[in-house]
Amino acid sequence: MTSAIAIKGISKHYGVLQALDDVSLNVHEGEFFGLLGPNGAGKTTLISILAGLCKPDQGSASIMGVDVQSTHREASRMLGVVPQELVFDPFFTVRETLRFQSGYFGIRNNDAWIDEIMANLDLTGKADSNMRSLSGGMKRRVLVAQALVHRPPVIVLDEPTAGVDVELRQSLWQFISRLNHDGHTIVLTTHYLEEAEALCQRIAMLKQGKVVALDTTANLLSRFGGTKKHNGEAVDLEDVFVHIMSGNAA
Amino acid sequence: MKHAPFDYGSGFPTLLRKEVKRFYKVAFQTVAAPVLTAVLYLMIFGHVLEGKVEMYGHLSYTAFLIPGLVMMSLLQNAFANTSSSLIQSKITGNLVFVLLAPLSNLEFYAAYVLAAVVRGAVVGLGVFLITAWFVQPSFAYPIWIIVFAFLGAAILGSMGLIAGIWADKFDQLAAFQNFLIMPATMLSGVFYSIHTLPPVWQTISHFNPFFYMIDGFRYGFFGVSDVSPWISFAIVGGFFVAVSFASLRMLKTGYKLRH
Numbered sequence: 001m002t003s004a005i006a007i008k009g010i011s012k013h014y015g016v017l018q019a020l021d022d023v024s025l026n027v028h029e030g031e032f033f034g035l036l037g038p039n040g041a042g043k044t045t046l047i048s049i050l051a052g053l054c055k056p057d058q059g060s061a062s063i064m065g066v067d068v069q070s071t072h073r074e075a076s077r078m079l080g081v082v083p084q085e086l087v088f089d090p091f092f093t094v095r096e097t098l099r100f101q102s103g104y105f106g107i108r109n110n111d112a113w114i115d116e117i118m119a120n121l122d123l124t125g126k127a128d129s130n131m132r133s134l135s136g137g138m139k140r141r142v143l144v145a146q147a148l149v150h151r152p153p154v155i156v157l158d159e160p161t162a163g164v165d166v167e168l169r170q171s172l173w174q175f176i177s178r179l180n181h182d183g184h185t186i187v188l189t190t191h192y193l194e195e196a197e198a199l200c201q202r203i204a205m206l207k208q209g210k211v212v213a214l215d216t217t218a219n220l221l222s223r224f225g226g227t228k229k230h231n232g233e234a235v236d237l238e239d240v241f242v243h244i245m246s247g248n249a250a
Numbered sequence: 251m252k253h254a255p256f257d258y259g260s261g262f263p264t265l266l267r268k269e270v271k272r273f274y275k276v277a278f279q280t281v282a283a284p285v286l287t288a289v290l291y292l293m294i295f296g297h298v299l300e301g302k303v304e305m306y307g308h309l310s311y312t313a314f315l316i317p318g319l320v321m322m323s324l325l326q327n328a329f330a331n332t333s334s335s336l337i338q339s340k341i342t343g344n345l346v347f348v349l350l351a352p353l354s355n356l357e358f359y360a361a362y363v364l365a366a367v368v369r370g371a372v373v374g375l376g377v378f379l380i381t382a383w384f385v386q387p388s389f390a391y392p393i394w395i396i397v398f399a400f401l402g403a404a405i406l407g408s409m410g411l412i413a414g415i416w417a418d419k420f421d422q423l424a425a426f427q428n429f430l431i432m433p434a435t436m437l438s439g440v441f442y443s444i445h446t447l448p449p450v451w452q453t454i455s456h457f458n459p460f461f462y463m464i465d466g467f468r469y470g471f472f473g474v475s476d477v478s479p480w481i482s483f484a485i486v487g488g489f490f491v492a493v494s495f496a497s498l499r500m501l502k503t504g505y506k507l508r509h
Contacts, residue, residue, distance in 0.1 A: 052350075053350070055509070073353075077258065077352050083343075085343050087342060087344045087347075088342075088344055089339070089342075089347070091275050091276075092268075092271075096271075099264075100264055100265075100267075104261040104264055104265060104352075105258065105352060106258040106260050106261050107258065146347060
């Protein structure tokens with residue numbers, strides 16, 4: 001199977017903090033992949049390296065076979081990133097923001113696709129509103145739309161549903177699932193483990209910069225599925241996560 | 251779908267358009283205010299010194315002052331455009347959208363600096379149009395006016411880019427502006443000819459590259475200057491190459507942008 005993302009031996013430190021320690025993993029083309037871990041585990045650093053925002057101390061990473069360090073510009077066309085922070089440019093409207101983002105990728109006359117993204121993310125009614133006037137949830141939708149304007153084959157969502165209401169989460173996952181169904185590779189980081197369990201085919205868990213688990217969601221669950229919790233409920237991904245993060249190998 | 255179905259062009263025109271639109275949306279602050287400041291300088295200094303000082307032996311003080319004020323406004327606003335845009339984008343975090351895009355370092359540099367040139371030119375033109383009511387303007391060598399206006403704005407746009415990338419906080423940027431850019435422009439011959447200074451200050455002025463920008467620019471209006479316009483052109487051109495190289499070097503290494 002072709003790798004949409006190939007990460008080989010990536011290490012990164014900030015001062016004395018080892019953010020990533022010899023991380024290697026592959027995300028297959030067309031996969032819905034979960035990248036889980038507690039705060040400070042290195043998820044955002046790994047995404048930043050893929051996006052060319054951060055340089056690894058050692059190791060390499062590629063997107064659709066294109067190296068993110070030596071051929072950053074080509075790699076960036078393959079990748080759409082939804083950043084974790086709720087960032088926006090206060091000078092512009094939603095439509096201007098999306099047109100500019102499209103133009104940064106050198107894409108002109110992209111209004112049909114921009115309109116389609118806005119419709120799918122329920123942003124059409126806010127197209128001419130200034131970014132400052134939007135609620136947090138609406139700003140989050142615009143971040144998702146910005147990541148999609150150049151139709152990247154690989155989409156990375158860094159905690160896209162943090163602080164988002166249930167309605168948006170549902171509509172966002174429907175849209176992202178459709179993109180995945182259409183062939184886009186999706187990488188998701190989230191602290192909502194029920195979302196990861198429902199959506200992700202494979203999951204990697206990071207702890208203190210190291211990969212401590214990497215398997216299909218089904219396999220991860222089945223390793224702990226033989227035992228039920230004391231209240232009789234089936235083991236879920238949260239139980240697996242807590243078990244692994246507490247130091248027990250998966 | 252393995253690859254995005256687009257025929258990619260350059261991101262440079264969009265980034266340039268965005269940077270121009272950014273200052274246009276707040277034109278009252280970015281264009282009208284500096285024009286008013288320059289007109290106030292002209293009214294106050296012109297009123298106090300007109301008829302008391304004659305420049306180059308034949309020029310009225312107000313006529314001498316106008317090109318200096320135009321160039322000073324142009325330079326300061328070119329610097330303000332890149333520096334304020336970058337520091338705001340860094341602090342609010344939205345610079346990530348530019349950094350995620352497949353823009354080359356040269357495209358990034360050229361877009362920010364050309365937008366600075368546009369703002370500098372708009373403000374400079376605004377100052378000139380209003381101050382032209384005070385004195386009949388003359389254009390001895392218009393090509394020198396254009397050359398020094400462009401190079402001066404591009405240099406200050408580049409310095410704004412360097413300052414905007416270097417500064418982590420607004421007060422660091424203010425220090426750069428108030429302790430380096432402002433004194434260098436104010437002490438560059440905007441308000442006087444350096445021949446009126448004591449010898450030691452004349453010597454010091456010759457080490458200030460801003461002096462050559464304003465002196466060369468003024469030569470375009472009057473055909474008279476403190477030093478040859480060709481010397482000014484060589485020094486200003488060399489300074490432009492140096493700050494461009496420094497800017498592109500910062501972008502290439504990812505200094506304070508890509509960790």
